[in-house]
Amino acid sequence: MNNQSVSAQRDLTMKLPIYLDYSATCPVDPRVAKKMAEQLTMEGNFGNPASRSHLFGWKAEEAVEDARRNLAELVNADPREIVWTSGATESDNLAIKGAAHFYQGKGKHIITSKIEHKAVLDTCRQLEREGFEVTYLNPREDGIVYPEQVQEAMRDDTIVVSLMHVNNEIGVINDIAAIGEICRARKVIFHVDAAQSAGRLPIDLAETKVDLMSFSAHKMYGPKGIGALYVRRKPRVRLEAQMHGGGHERGMRSGTLATHQIVGMGEAARIVKEEMAAESKRIEALRDRFWDQIKDMEEVHVNGSWEQRVPGILNVSFAFVEGESLIMSLKDLAISSGSACTSASLEPSYVLRALGVNDELAHSSLRFSFGRFTTEHEVDTAAAEVRKAVEKLRELSPLWDMYKDGIDLNTIEWAAH
Protein backbone atom coordinates (compact mmCIF):
# COMPACT_ATOMS: atom_id res chain seq x y z
CA MET A 1 0.00 0.00 0.00
CA ASN A 2 1.48 3.38 -0.86
CA ASN A 3 1.33 6.47 1.32
CA GLN A 4 -1.49 8.17 -0.45
CA SER A 5 -3.81 5.22 -0.07
CA VAL A 6 -2.82 4.79 3.58
CA SER A 7 -3.60 8.47 4.22
CA ALA A 8 -6.80 8.39 2.21
CA GLN A 9 -8.06 5.34 4.00
CA ARG A 10 -7.33 6.91 7.34
CA ASP A 11 -8.99 10.17 6.40
CA LEU A 12 -12.39 8.58 5.95
CA THR A 13 -12.35 7.33 9.51
CA MET A 14 -10.37 10.04 11.30
CA LYS A 15 -9.44 8.70 14.69
CA LEU A 16 -9.11 10.94 17.70
CA PRO A 17 -6.84 12.09 19.15
CA ILE A 18 -5.00 13.35 16.08
CA TYR A 19 -1.32 12.50 16.23
CA LEU A 20 0.80 15.63 15.71
CA ASP A 21 3.88 14.59 17.66
CA TYR A 22 6.03 12.96 14.97
CA SER A 23 9.14 14.58 16.41
CA ALA A 24 8.67 12.59 19.60
CA THR A 25 8.24 9.34 17.72
CA CYS A 26 6.67 7.96 14.55
CA PRO A 27 4.43 4.94 14.18
CA VAL A 28 6.21 2.04 12.51
CA ASP A 29 5.41 1.94 8.80
CA PRO A 30 3.33 -1.22 8.12
CA ARG A 31 5.86 -2.28 5.47
CA VAL A 32 8.57 -2.12 8.13
CA ALA A 33 6.50 -4.01 10.69
CA LYS A 34 5.92 -6.80 8.18
CA LYS A 35 9.64 -7.26 7.53
CA MET A 36 10.42 -7.17 11.24
CA ALA A 37 7.88 -9.88 11.98
CA GLU A 38 9.69 -12.16 9.54
CA GLN A 39 12.82 -12.17 11.72
CA LEU A 40 11.42 -13.69 14.87
CA THR A 41 9.94 -17.19 14.85
CA MET A 42 11.20 -20.69 14.08
CA GLU A 43 9.84 -20.29 10.55
CA GLY A 44 11.44 -16.87 10.25
CA ASN A 45 14.98 -15.52 10.17
CA PHE A 46 15.66 -15.82 13.91
CA GLY A 47 19.34 -16.78 13.88
CA ASN A 48 22.21 -15.04 15.63
CA PRO A 49 24.05 -12.97 13.02
CA ALA A 50 27.29 -13.81 14.80
CA SER A 51 26.83 -17.58 14.38
CA ARG A 52 29.33 -18.60 11.73
CA SER A 53 28.73 -22.35 11.71
CA HIS A 54 25.26 -22.73 10.19
CA LEU A 55 22.70 -21.38 7.76
CA PHE A 56 20.60 -19.65 10.47
CA GLY A 57 23.50 -17.41 11.38
CA TRP A 58 24.46 -16.75 7.76
CA LYS A 59 20.94 -15.73 6.84
CA ALA A 60 20.63 -13.43 9.83
CA GLU A 61 23.98 -11.86 9.03
CA GLU A 62 22.86 -11.29 5.46
CA ALA A 63 19.71 -9.50 6.67
CA VAL A 64 21.77 -7.32 9.00
CA GLU A 65 24.20 -6.43 6.21
CA ASP A 66 21.35 -5.59 3.82
CA ALA A 67 19.98 -3.23 6.43
CA ARG A 68 23.39 -1.70 6.97
CA ARG A 69 23.66 -1.05 3.25
CA ASN A 70 20.22 0.56 3.18
CA LEU A 71 21.07 2.92 6.02
CA ALA A 72 24.48 3.71 4.49
CA GLU A 73 22.82 4.53 1.17
CA LEU A 74 20.41 6.94 2.85
CA VAL A 75 23.37 9.11 3.86
CA ASN A 76 25.82 8.14 1.09
CA ALA A 77 28.26 6.37 3.39
CA ASP A 78 30.18 3.09 3.24
CA PRO A 79 28.24 0.30 5.02
CA ARG A 80 31.40 -0.43 7.03
CA GLU A 81 31.00 3.01 8.60
CA ILE A 82 27.69 2.10 10.26
CA VAL A 83 27.67 0.81 13.86
CA TRP A 84 24.34 -0.43 15.27
CA THR A 85 23.33 0.92 18.67
CA SER A 86 20.18 0.96 20.79
CA GLY A 87 19.19 4.44 19.59
CA ALA A 88 20.39 8.00 19.16
CA THR A 89 21.01 8.45 22.88
CA GLU A 90 23.49 5.59 22.88
CA SER A 91 25.00 6.83 19.62
CA ASP A 92 25.54 10.29 21.14
CA ASN A 93 27.13 8.76 24.23
CA LEU A 94 29.39 6.49 22.21
CA ALA A 95 30.40 9.28 19.84
CA ILE A 96 31.17 11.99 22.38
CA LYS A 97 32.56 9.91 25.25
CA GLY A 98 34.26 7.52 22.83
CA ALA A 99 36.04 10.31 20.93
CA ALA A 100 36.78 12.40 24.02
CA HIS A 101 38.37 9.45 25.80
CA PHE A 102 40.33 8.33 22.78
CA TYR A 103 41.70 11.77 21.88
CA GLN A 104 42.14 13.23 25.37
CA GLY A 105 45.91 13.13 24.91
CA LYS A 106 45.50 15.93 22.34
CA GLY A 107 43.33 18.13 24.51
CA LYS A 108 40.32 18.23 26.76
CA HIS A 109 38.07 20.88 25.22
CA ILE A 110 34.67 20.14 23.67
CA ILE A 111 32.30 22.51 21.86
CA THR A 112 28.54 21.99 21.75
CA SER A 113 25.43 24.21 21.99
CA LYS A 114 22.86 25.03 24.62
CA ILE A 115 19.99 23.63 22.56
CA GLU A 116 21.30 20.12 22.02
CA HIS A 117 19.27 17.10 23.03
CA LYS A 118 19.75 16.01 26.63
CA ALA A 119 21.62 12.95 25.38
CA VAL A 120 24.39 15.31 24.26
CA LEU A 121 24.13 17.85 27.08
CA ASP A 122 24.14 15.28 29.87
CA THR A 123 27.01 13.40 28.23
CA CYS A 124 28.98 16.65 28.15
CA ARG A 125 28.15 17.29 31.80
CA GLN A 126 29.51 13.85 32.64
CA LEU A 127 32.73 14.61 30.74
CA GLU A 128 33.04 17.89 32.68
CA ARG A 129 32.92 15.85 35.88
CA GLU A 130 35.79 13.79 34.43
CA GLY A 131 37.86 16.91 33.87
CA PHE A 132 36.98 17.92 30.32
CA GLU A 133 36.07 21.53 29.54
CA VAL A 134 32.93 22.22 27.53
CA THR A 135 31.88 25.40 25.70
CA TYR A 136 28.09 25.64 25.26
CA LEU A 137 27.38 27.92 22.30
CA ASN A 138 24.26 30.05 22.41
CA PRO A 139 22.30 29.93 19.17
CA ARG A 140 21.22 33.23 17.68
CA GLU A 141 17.60 34.35 18.01
CA ASP A 142 16.68 32.34 14.91
CA GLY A 143 17.79 29.13 16.62
CA ILE A 144 20.78 28.60 14.35
CA VAL A 145 24.33 27.97 15.56
CA TYR A 146 26.44 29.77 12.97
CA PRO A 147 29.75 28.44 11.62
CA GLU A 148 31.60 31.58 12.71
CA GLN A 149 30.49 30.95 16.30
CA VAL A 150 32.15 27.55 16.13
CA GLN A 151 35.26 29.10 14.57
CA GLU A 152 35.50 31.64 17.38
CA ALA A 153 35.10 29.03 20.10
CA MET A 154 37.92 26.84 18.75
CA ARG A 155 40.99 26.47 20.98
CA ASP A 156 44.29 24.67 20.52
CA ASP A 157 43.06 21.93 22.85
CA THR A 158 39.63 21.47 21.20
CA ILE A 159 39.14 17.81 20.29
CA VAL A 160 35.40 17.38 19.63
CA VAL A 161 32.58 19.55 18.28
CA SER A 162 29.06 18.12 18.73
CA LEU A 163 26.08 19.88 17.16
CA MET A 164 22.67 18.73 16.05
CA HIS A 165 21.64 18.87 12.41
CA VAL A 166 17.98 19.71 13.12
CA ASN A 167 16.67 20.84 16.48
CA ASN A 168 13.94 18.59 17.84
CA GLU A 169 11.85 21.37 19.39
CA ILE A 170 11.95 24.08 16.75
CA GLY A 171 12.98 22.25 13.56
CA VAL A 172 15.74 24.69 12.64
CA ILE A 173 18.62 23.39 10.50
CA ASN A 174 22.32 23.99 11.21
CA ASP A 175 24.78 24.33 8.32
CA ILE A 176 26.76 21.18 9.07
CA ALA A 177 28.68 21.37 5.79
CA ALA A 178 30.24 24.71 6.69
CA ILE A 179 30.88 23.69 10.30
CA GLY A 180 32.45 20.46 9.03
CA GLU A 181 34.96 22.43 6.96
CA ILE A 182 36.01 24.42 10.02
CA CYS A 183 36.47 21.28 12.10
CA ARG A 184 38.35 19.37 9.41
CA ALA A 185 40.75 22.29 8.85
CA ARG A 186 41.73 22.03 12.53
CA LYS A 187 41.57 18.21 12.66
CA VAL A 188 38.83 18.40 15.28
CA ILE A 189 36.32 15.51 15.41
CA PHE A 190 32.86 16.67 14.32
CA HIS A 191 29.86 14.77 15.69
CA VAL A 192 26.36 15.50 14.42
CA ASP A 193 23.14 14.28 16.02
CA ALA A 194 20.96 13.60 12.98
CA ALA A 195 18.06 11.95 14.81
CA GLN A 196 15.63 14.59 13.50
CA SER A 197 17.16 15.10 10.06
CA ALA A 198 17.97 11.66 8.65
CA GLY A 199 15.15 10.81 6.28
CA ARG A 200 13.87 14.38 6.32
CA LEU A 201 16.78 16.14 4.64
CA PRO A 202 19.24 14.83 2.07
CA ILE A 203 22.54 13.95 3.77
CA ASP A 204 25.70 13.17 1.79
CA LEU A 205 28.52 11.99 4.01
CA ALA A 206 30.86 11.52 1.06
CA GLU A 207 30.72 15.30 0.58
CA THR A 208 30.01 16.64 4.07
CA LYS A 209 32.92 16.60 6.49
CA VAL A 210 31.20 14.97 9.42
CA ASP A 211 33.17 12.36 11.38
CA LEU A 212 30.45 10.87 13.56
CA MET A 213 26.69 10.97 13.04
CA SER A 214 23.90 9.63 15.27
CA PHE A 215 20.71 8.09 13.88
CA SER A 216 17.46 6.89 15.39
CA ALA A 217 15.10 4.41 13.72
CA HIS A 218 11.87 5.51 15.35
CA LYS A 219 12.12 9.03 13.94
CA MET A 220 12.04 7.54 10.44
CA TYR A 221 9.07 5.16 10.86
CA GLY A 222 11.22 2.32 12.16
CA PRO A 223 11.04 0.66 15.58
CA LYS A 224 12.18 2.10 18.91
CA GLY A 225 15.22 0.58 20.57
CA ILE A 226 17.50 0.71 17.54
CA GLY A 227 19.79 3.37 16.14
CA ALA A 228 23.19 3.70 14.59
CA LEU A 229 26.38 5.68 14.70
CA TYR A 230 28.25 6.58 11.54
CA VAL A 231 32.00 6.38 12.17
CA ARG A 232 34.13 7.78 9.33
CA ARG A 233 36.83 5.55 7.83
CA LYS A 234 38.68 8.14 5.73
CA PRO A 235 40.20 9.94 7.53
CA ARG A 236 39.81 7.29 10.16
CA VAL A 237 38.04 8.20 13.37
CA ARG A 238 38.84 6.21 16.49
CA LEU A 239 36.55 5.66 19.46
CA GLU A 240 36.94 4.09 22.85
CA ALA A 241 34.15 1.51 23.20
CA GLN A 242 31.58 2.14 25.93
CA MET A 243 30.08 -1.35 25.82
CA HIS A 244 32.51 -4.24 26.09
CA GLY A 245 31.87 -7.86 25.25
CA GLY A 246 32.02 -10.09 22.20
CA GLY A 247 33.66 -7.55 19.96
CA HIS A 248 30.67 -7.04 17.70
CA GLU A 249 30.52 -4.04 15.38
CA ARG A 250 34.31 -3.86 14.97
CA GLY A 251 34.72 -3.78 18.71
CA MET A 252 32.93 -0.43 18.99
CA ARG A 253 29.67 -1.83 20.35
CA SER A 254 29.45 -5.35 21.70
CA GLY A 255 26.20 -7.21 22.12
CA THR A 256 24.21 -9.68 20.01
CA LEU A 257 22.70 -7.84 17.08
CA ALA A 258 18.92 -7.51 17.26
CA THR A 259 18.12 -8.76 13.77
CA HIS A 260 14.44 -7.77 13.78
CA GLN A 261 15.21 -4.24 14.99
CA ILE A 262 18.07 -3.78 12.55
CA VAL A 263 16.02 -5.09 9.62
CA GLY A 264 13.28 -2.67 10.69
CA MET A 265 15.66 0.27 10.65
CA GLY A 266 17.12 -0.80 7.31
CA GLU A 267 13.70 -1.09 5.71
CA ALA A 268 12.66 2.25 7.20
CA ALA A 269 15.78 3.84 5.71
CA ARG A 270 15.16 2.25 2.31
CA ILE A 271 11.56 3.52 2.19
CA VAL A 272 12.38 7.00 3.42
CA LYS A 273 15.18 7.39 0.86
CA GLU A 274 12.79 6.48 -1.91
CA GLU A 275 9.96 8.71 -0.72
CA MET A 276 11.77 11.62 0.95
CA ALA A 277 11.44 14.15 -1.85
CA ALA A 278 7.71 13.62 -2.34
CA GLU A 279 7.07 13.24 1.39
CA SER A 280 8.83 16.51 2.26
CA LYS A 281 6.75 18.38 -0.27
CA ARG A 282 3.53 16.85 1.02
CA ILE A 283 4.40 17.62 4.65
CA GLU A 284 5.41 21.18 3.80
CA ALA A 285 2.02 21.69 2.14
CA LEU A 286 0.30 20.35 5.26
CA ARG A 287 2.41 22.58 7.51
CA ASP A 288 1.53 25.64 5.40
CA ARG A 289 -2.12 24.67 5.34
CA PHE A 290 -2.11 24.47 9.14
CA TRP A 291 -0.22 27.72 9.65
CA ASP A 292 -2.42 29.59 7.16
CA GLN A 293 -5.39 28.87 9.41
CA ILE A 294 -3.64 30.13 12.56
CA LYS A 295 -1.37 32.97 11.54
CA ASP A 296 -3.95 35.76 11.44
CA MET A 297 -4.57 35.45 15.19
CA GLU A 298 -3.15 38.25 17.31
CA GLU A 299 0.15 37.71 19.12
CA VAL A 300 0.99 34.31 17.66
CA HIS A 301 4.67 33.72 16.87
CA VAL A 302 6.68 30.97 15.20
CA ASN A 303 9.87 30.16 17.11
CA GLY A 304 13.07 29.80 15.11
CA SER A 305 14.02 30.71 11.57
CA TRP A 306 11.20 30.33 9.07
CA GLU A 307 13.54 29.85 6.10
CA GLN A 308 16.07 27.40 7.52
CA ARG A 309 13.84 24.64 8.89
CA VAL A 310 12.46 21.18 8.20
CA PRO A 311 8.79 21.29 7.18
CA GLY A 312 7.60 18.78 9.75
CA ILE A 313 8.12 20.83 12.93
CA LEU A 314 6.31 24.01 13.89
CA ASN A 315 6.83 25.56 17.30
CA VAL A 316 4.34 28.31 18.04
CA SER A 317 3.94 30.72 20.96
CA PHE A 318 0.41 31.85 21.76
CA ALA A 319 0.93 34.89 23.96
CA PHE A 320 -1.21 35.29 27.11
CA VAL A 321 -2.25 31.64 27.34
CA GLU A 322 -0.32 29.02 29.22
CA GLY A 323 0.90 25.95 27.35
CA GLU A 324 -0.15 23.25 29.77
CA SER A 325 -3.75 24.46 29.95
CA LEU A 326 -3.73 24.83 26.18
CA ILE A 327 -2.74 21.19 25.82
CA MET A 328 -5.44 20.28 28.33
CA SER A 329 -8.11 21.90 26.20
CA LEU A 330 -6.69 20.33 23.05
CA LYS A 331 -7.41 16.82 24.23
CA ASP A 332 -8.20 15.68 20.70
CA LEU A 333 -4.69 16.60 19.61
CA ALA A 334 -1.55 14.70 20.55
CA ILE A 335 0.99 17.52 20.76
CA SER A 336 3.69 18.60 23.18
CA SER A 337 4.82 21.74 24.91
CA GLY A 338 8.44 20.96 24.14
CA SER A 339 10.30 17.72 23.79
CA ALA A 340 8.83 14.57 25.30
CA CYS A 341 12.02 14.23 27.28
CA THR A 342 11.36 17.42 29.23
CA SER A 343 7.57 17.66 29.27
CA ALA A 344 7.47 15.90 32.64
CA SER A 345 9.00 19.00 34.21
CA LEU A 346 7.23 22.30 34.77
CA GLU A 347 10.14 24.39 33.57
CA PRO A 348 9.71 26.21 30.28
CA SER A 349 11.75 24.84 27.41
CA TYR A 350 15.52 25.39 27.75
CA VAL A 351 15.67 25.51 23.96
CA LEU A 352 13.30 28.47 23.69
CA ARG A 353 15.04 30.19 26.58
CA ALA A 354 18.38 29.89 24.80
CA LEU A 355 16.79 31.60 21.78
CA GLY A 356 15.98 34.53 24.03
CA VAL A 357 12.24 33.82 24.07
CA ASN A 358 11.02 35.27 27.37
CA ASP A 359 9.76 32.90 30.03
CA GLU A 360 6.17 33.98 29.55
CA LEU A 361 6.15 33.18 25.83
CA ALA A 362 8.13 30.01 26.44
CA HIS A 363 5.35 28.92 28.79
CA SER A 364 2.86 29.60 26.00
CA SER A 365 4.47 27.45 23.32
CA LEU A 366 3.35 24.31 21.57
CA ARG A 367 5.18 22.04 19.16
CA PHE A 368 3.20 20.62 16.26
CA SER A 369 4.98 17.98 14.21
CA PHE A 370 3.53 16.49 11.07
CA GLY A 371 4.42 13.24 9.36
CA ARG A 372 3.78 10.47 6.87
CA PHE A 373 0.25 9.67 7.98
CA THR A 374 -0.99 13.22 8.63
CA THR A 375 -3.96 14.19 6.46
CA GLU A 376 -5.46 17.51 5.33
CA HIS A 377 -8.60 16.74 7.29
CA GLU A 378 -6.54 16.23 10.46
CA VAL A 379 -4.65 19.46 9.93
CA ASP A 380 -7.88 21.42 9.37
CA THR A 381 -9.47 19.93 12.48
CA ALA A 382 -6.34 20.68 14.52
CA ALA A 383 -6.19 24.30 13.38
CA ALA A 384 -9.86 24.86 14.24
CA GLU A 385 -9.37 23.29 17.68
CA VAL A 386 -6.33 25.43 18.36
CA ARG A 387 -8.15 28.64 17.46
CA LYS A 388 -11.08 27.71 19.68
CA ALA A 389 -8.88 26.80 22.65
CA VAL A 390 -6.70 29.90 22.42
CA GLU A 391 -9.74 32.15 22.20
CA LYS A 392 -11.36 30.43 25.18
CA LEU A 393 -8.23 30.67 27.33
CA ARG A 394 -7.65 34.29 26.38
CA GLU A 395 -11.15 35.05 27.65
CA LEU A 396 -9.97 33.53 30.93
CA SER A 397 -6.62 35.30 30.95
CA PRO A 398 -5.98 38.45 33.00
CA LEU A 399 -2.91 39.06 30.85
CA TRP A 400 -5.05 39.18 27.72
CA ASP A 401 -7.29 41.79 29.43
CA MET A 402 -4.25 43.86 30.24
CA TYR A 403 -2.89 43.56 26.72
CA LYS A 404 -6.27 44.66 25.36
CA ASP A 405 -6.26 47.60 27.80
CA GLY A 406 -2.94 48.63 26.32
CA ILE A 407 -0.87 47.79 29.39
CA ASP A 408 2.71 46.72 28.70
CA LEU A 409 3.21 43.63 30.85
CA ASN A 410 6.94 44.34 31.08
CA THR A 411 6.24 47.52 33.06
CA ILE A 412 4.56 45.60 35.86
CA GLU A 413 6.48 44.42 38.87
CA TRP A 414 5.39 40.84 39.30
CA ALA A 415 5.87 39.07 42.57
CA ALA A 416 7.83 36.01 41.51
CA HIS A 417 6.92 32.93 43.45
Add this chain to the structure above:
Amino acid sequence: MAYSDKVIDHYEHPRNVGRLDDKADNVGTGMVGAPACGDVMRLQIQVNSDGVIEDAKFKTYGCGSAIASSSLLTEWVKGKTIDEAEQIKNTAIAEELALPPVKIHCSVLAEDAIKAAVRDIREKRGEAVKEDAAE
Protein backbone atom coordinates in the same frame (compact mmCIF):
# COMPACT_ATOMS: atom_id res chain seq x y z
CA MET B 1 -0.57 14.22 33.79
CA ALA B 2 -3.89 12.92 35.01
CA TYR B 3 -6.22 15.56 36.41
CA SER B 4 -9.00 14.80 38.88
CA ASP B 5 -12.60 14.98 37.69
CA LYS B 6 -13.15 18.09 39.79
CA VAL B 7 -10.22 19.90 38.17
CA ILE B 8 -11.50 18.97 34.73
CA ASP B 9 -15.02 20.11 35.62
CA HIS B 10 -13.81 23.52 36.83
CA TYR B 11 -11.47 23.82 33.87
CA GLU B 12 -14.13 23.02 31.31
CA HIS B 13 -16.89 24.97 33.06
CA PRO B 14 -15.11 27.67 35.02
CA ARG B 15 -17.40 29.51 37.47
CA ASN B 16 -17.52 33.27 37.85
CA VAL B 17 -15.16 34.25 35.05
CA GLY B 18 -15.01 37.97 34.55
CA ARG B 19 -13.94 41.27 36.01
CA LEU B 20 -15.39 43.79 38.39
CA ASP B 21 -14.60 47.51 38.40
CA ASP B 22 -11.39 47.63 40.38
CA LYS B 23 -11.85 51.37 40.98
CA ALA B 24 -15.17 50.82 42.80
CA ASP B 25 -15.08 51.36 46.58
CA ASN B 26 -16.81 48.04 47.27
CA VAL B 27 -14.49 45.91 45.10
CA GLY B 28 -11.28 44.32 46.32
CA THR B 29 -8.76 43.04 43.77
CA GLY B 30 -6.00 40.55 44.32
CA MET B 31 -3.52 39.91 41.52
CA VAL B 32 -0.83 37.38 42.30
CA GLY B 33 1.73 35.30 40.46
CA ALA B 34 3.95 36.21 37.52
CA PRO B 35 3.80 35.45 33.80
CA ALA B 36 7.37 34.18 33.89
CA CYS B 37 6.39 31.54 36.43
CA GLY B 38 3.52 30.36 34.29
CA ASP B 39 0.61 31.56 36.39
CA VAL B 40 -1.16 34.82 37.21
CA MET B 41 -4.45 34.98 39.09
CA ARG B 42 -6.74 37.97 39.36
CA LEU B 43 -9.44 37.53 41.97
CA GLN B 44 -12.01 40.24 42.67
CA ILE B 45 -14.61 40.42 45.41
CA GLN B 46 -17.56 42.75 45.76
CA VAL B 47 -18.26 43.37 49.45
CA ASN B 48 -21.35 44.92 51.06
CA SER B 49 -21.38 47.23 54.09
CA ASP B 50 -21.67 44.23 56.44
CA GLY B 51 -18.43 42.84 55.12
CA VAL B 52 -20.17 40.03 53.23
CA ILE B 53 -18.86 39.02 49.83
CA GLU B 54 -21.78 39.40 47.41
CA ASP B 55 -19.98 38.58 44.21
CA ALA B 56 -16.63 37.21 43.12
CA LYS B 57 -14.95 37.05 39.72
CA PHE B 58 -11.65 35.69 38.49
CA LYS B 59 -9.41 35.41 35.51
CA THR B 60 -6.39 33.16 35.54
CA TYR B 61 -3.45 32.60 33.24
CA GLY B 62 -2.03 29.22 34.17
CA CYS B 63 -2.37 25.49 34.05
CA GLY B 64 -5.64 23.61 34.54
CA SER B 65 -5.05 23.29 38.27
CA ALA B 66 -4.51 27.02 38.65
CA ILE B 67 -7.72 27.76 36.75
CA ALA B 68 -9.63 25.20 38.80
CA SER B 69 -8.22 26.50 42.11
CA SER B 70 -9.35 30.05 41.39
CA SER B 71 -12.73 28.95 40.01
CA LEU B 72 -13.39 26.89 43.15
CA LEU B 73 -12.28 29.77 45.34
CA THR B 74 -14.86 32.15 43.83
CA GLU B 75 -17.57 29.62 44.66
CA TRP B 76 -16.37 29.27 48.23
CA VAL B 77 -16.00 32.96 49.08
CA LYS B 78 -19.43 34.09 47.88
CA GLY B 79 -21.67 34.67 50.89
CA LYS B 80 -18.74 34.57 53.32
CA THR B 81 -17.58 37.59 55.29
CA ILE B 82 -14.14 38.89 54.43
CA ASP B 83 -12.93 37.65 57.82
CA GLU B 84 -14.07 34.14 56.96
CA ALA B 85 -12.71 34.31 53.42
CA GLU B 86 -9.31 35.27 54.74
CA GLN B 87 -9.19 32.04 56.70
CA ILE B 88 -9.42 29.79 53.64
CA LYS B 89 -6.36 27.59 53.52
CA ASN B 90 -4.62 26.28 50.44
CA THR B 91 -4.70 22.78 51.89
CA ALA B 92 -8.50 22.80 51.75
CA ILE B 93 -8.42 23.77 48.06
CA ALA B 94 -5.75 21.17 47.28
CA GLU B 95 -7.77 18.52 49.06
CA GLU B 96 -11.06 19.40 47.38
CA LEU B 97 -9.46 19.28 43.92
CA ALA B 98 -7.17 16.33 44.72
CA LEU B 99 -4.17 18.25 43.42
CA PRO B 100 -0.97 16.24 42.94
CA PRO B 101 2.16 17.44 44.82
CA VAL B 102 3.57 19.30 41.78
CA LYS B 103 0.38 21.37 41.63
CA ILE B 104 0.12 22.38 45.28
CA HIS B 105 1.58 25.78 44.37
CA CYS B 106 -1.65 26.50 42.42
CA SER B 107 -3.67 26.27 45.63
CA VAL B 108 -1.09 28.41 47.44
CA LEU B 109 -1.53 31.03 44.76
CA ALA B 110 -5.31 30.94 45.23
CA GLU B 111 -4.89 31.49 48.97
CA ASP B 112 -2.56 34.41 48.23
CA ALA B 113 -5.14 35.83 45.82
CA ILE B 114 -8.02 35.93 48.31
CA LYS B 115 -5.76 37.40 51.00
CA ALA B 116 -4.60 40.09 48.57
CA ALA B 117 -8.20 40.87 47.56
CA VAL B 118 -9.31 41.15 51.19
CA ARG B 119 -6.35 43.39 52.00
CA ASP B 120 -7.28 45.64 49.06
CA ILE B 121 -10.88 46.03 50.24
CA ARG B 122 -9.75 46.66 53.81
CA GLU B 123 -7.43 49.39 52.60
CA LYS B 124 -10.26 50.96 50.62
CA ARG B 125 -12.43 50.88 53.70
CA GLY B 126 -9.69 52.40 55.82
CA GLU B 127 -9.46 49.33 58.06
CA ALA B 128 -6.28 48.22 59.71
CA VAL B 129 -4.49 45.73 57.48
CA LYS B 130 -2.61 42.86 58.94
CA GLU B 131 0.91 43.18 57.59
CA ASP B 132 1.34 39.49 57.04
CA ALA B 133 -2.00 39.08 55.28
CA ALA B 134 -0.58 38.30 51.90
CA GLU B 135 2.51 36.45 52.96
